[in-house]
Amino acid sequence: MIQVTLYDVDLGCQFHKLYFAIQSNSQTVETHLVSQLPISTLIEGREFKIILKDGSITIGSISFPPKQLNKQLNLVRWITLFDPKDDQYDGNFIEDDIEQPRILLRIETNYQYQQKMFKNNLLSSCQLNQKENTQQHIDKKKVQQILDDHKDMQNKYNSLKEDLLAYRDISQQEVKQLEQEKQSYLQENKALKQQIQILKQNELPIHDQQQKNGTNNNNNKMK
Missing domain, CATH: 2.60.40.150 (C2 domain)
Incomplete structure (x- = not known):
């Protein structure tokens, strides 16, 4: 130069x-x-x-x-x-x-001038590289933050999904248990009604006989 x-x-x-x-x-x-x-x-x-x-x-x-x-x-x-x-x-x-x-x-x-230009270019290049590296570091941190946030969201989603599945299972169990209890109650109720009906049927002749016996006794007393 x-x-x-x-x-x-x-x-x-x-x-x-x-x-x-x-x-x-x-x-x-x-x-x-x-x-x-x-x-x-x-x-x-x-x-x-x-x-x-x-x-x-x-x-x-x-x-x-x-x-x-x-x-x-x-x-x-x-x-x-x-x-x-x-x-x-x-x-x-x-x-x-x-x-x-x-x-x-x-x-x-002037090689000193050339060296000065080279040093200036090198310094500018280093500053530019440093700026680029800083920007890349910032971008890398942003990307890493996004990845971490996504990972957290994924973990929360998986956890929530497990909770929902567990809640859904428990709810079905409860519904099934209530249904079984209902059926059991209906059967017991039906059995009780049948017993009551039988008792009523058995009680009616006895009551009629008692009434009949009572009428006869009264007649005898009148004689």
């Missing part, structure tokens, strides 16, 4: 509308109208090319191949622009270039 910042331009000529373009891997990354400096661009790659244009006319360009950016750099230099057909940088990053047109450029292949 390379950070490129344009601080100033020194063209040695007049210009109308100046554009600053950056390419990486032969593709244009960004194009800026040079109206307010500095201009900073972050490049994901190991090479880049800068093109300076006045409108549609190319003033010059400069290319930095990977071999020149394979070490840690953090510097500000005046860099001369060349013809786009042969624009590879052949300096040593130690001295400023003095030929015009040139640009004041900062190149930072």
Whole structure:
């Protein structure tokens, strides 16, 4: 990862509308109208090319191949622009270039910055994961609570079901017992009625005989 910042331009000529373009891997990354400096661009790659244009006319360009950016750099230099057909940088990053047109450029292949970005991304990822884990923990607790509630409801239902079954059995027993007692009472009552009827039948002749005997005695007394 390379950070490129344009601080100033020194063209040695007049210009109308100046554009600053950056390419990486032969593709244009960004194009800026040079109206307010500095201009900073972050490049994901190991090479880049800068093109300076006045409108549609190319003033010059400069290319930095990977071999020149394979070490840690953090510097500000005046860099001369060349013809786009042969624009590879052949300096040593130690001295400023003095030929015009040139640009004041900062190149930072800052691994500390990259590590900082990595740490920030890692921290953000950890915070996100922590947030997700917290949410997952909350969701897990909710699900577990629902399962526990369902289990309690199931246990209560089973217990209630057993109670209802037991109550139903007891009720049937009681009804059956009452029915048996009723039948027994009816039979006893029937037997008692029969006995009473027999007694009444037996008692009637005796009573008639007593009445007859009583009449005869009275007649005899009158004689």
